[in-house]
Every structure is written in C-alpha cells, then in structure tokens.
Amino acid sequence: MRLVPYVLLVVAAVVVVTTVMRHHGPSNAVGVRASWSRTPGVVNPDVTEVNLRDTVCKRGWTRTVRPPTSYTNALKLLQLRAYGLRGPPSAFQEDHLISLELGGNPTDPRNLWPEPYPRASHVDQIENALNRQVCTGQLTLAAAQRKESALKHADG
Numbered sequence: 306m307r308l309v310p311y312v313l314l315v316v317a318a319v320v321v322v323t324t325v326m327r328h329h330g331p332s333n334a335v336g337v338r339a340s341w342s343r344t345p346g347v348v349n350p351d352v353t354e355v356n357l358r359d360t361v362c363k364r365g366w367t368r369t370v371r372p373p374t375s376y377t378n379a380l381k382l383l384q385l386r387a388y389g390l391r392g393p394p395s396a397f398q399e400d401h402l403i404s405l406e407l408g409g410n411p412t413d414p415r416n417l418w419p420e421p422y423p424r425a426s427h428v429d430q431i432e433n434a435l436n437r438q439v440c441t442g443q444l445t446l447a448a449a450q451r452k453e454s455a456l457k458h459a460d461g
Contacts, residue, residue: 337419338457339458343387343415344416344418344457346450346454347416348408349370349410352446353408353446357439361436361446362436362439370405372412376412380399384417385419388419394419397419397421398419398420398422398425399417400418401416404432404435404436404453407435408446418457
C-alpha cells in the first residue's frame with residue numbers, strides 16, 4: 306500500500322509535464338526548418354560585395370535597417386499559423402533567413418520565419434561568426450548567405 310502514493314505522484318508528474326510541453330513550450334517546434342516555399346530568403350539589394358565596409362561590416366549598421374518589433378511580431382503570428390506551429394509566440398524569434406548581418410532583406414516576409422528558441426539563439430551566434438568571416442575576407446558574401454540558407458533550410 307505504500308507504493309500507491311508514489312505511483313500516483315509519478316503519474317501526476319507525467320501528466321503535468323506532458324500538458325506543459327504540449328501547450329506552452331517550443332517542444333513541438335524542435336527540428337523546425339524554414340520552408341523553401343514560404344521562406345526562400347531574400348537579399349537586401351543595397352548590400353553588395355563592393356560596399357560591405359559601409360553596410361554589414363560597419364558597427365551598428367543592422368540597427369539602421371532592422372524592422373520595428375510591431376512589424377515582426379504581427380508577421381510572426383501569421384507565420385506561426387502558416388507553419389502550423391503551436392505554443393506561445395515568445396517561444397519563437399521572427400528570424401531573418403538571410404540575416405541582416407549577411408545582407409538579408411529586412412522586411413520582405415519571404416526572408417522572415419518563426420524560428421524556435423533556443424535554436425534561434427544558437428543560430429544568432431553562427432550568423433555573427435559568418436559576418437566576421439565575410440568582413441575579414443575569409444568568405445564572400447554570397448558564400449556566407451548560401452551557408453546560412455543551408456543551415457536554416459536543412460538543419461532546422
């Protein structure tokens with residue numbers, strides 16, 4: 306008879322964890338990949354290999370082109386539905402497929418998608434590393450953009 310309270314406790318814990326994961330966390334978004342048809346990625350025509358020093362390699366430049374959160378939050382809600390993703394919007398970052406750091410279009414919906422956390426935070430670090438490689442001449446802008454697209458389309 307002493308076993309019954311422990312069994313009930315374990316069952317209750319499983320129910321709570323399952324419910325929380327299903328309704329509140331990004332767990333249903335693990336492995337989410339950007340869709341080629343919804344989010345193929347679009348570059349900013351104002352960023353070229355010739356003007357890197359004045360654009361993506363200039364400290365603070367992304368702040369000058371980043372869209373307001375009112376725009377990205379509204380778009381995120383639409384795209385969460387389009388992607389069939391559940392969970393609170395705060396579990397996702399409305400991310401640029403081709404990042405601003407690599408000359409992605411700031412506002413084109415074909416360059417934005419709901420990337421789940423914590424994956425989005427990890428990918429931000431990769432985007433910054435690719436930007437450093439572009440700005441030091443180790444990678445061309447186009448090569449970095451292809452790597453970033455592959456990461457988000459294939460790896461999720």
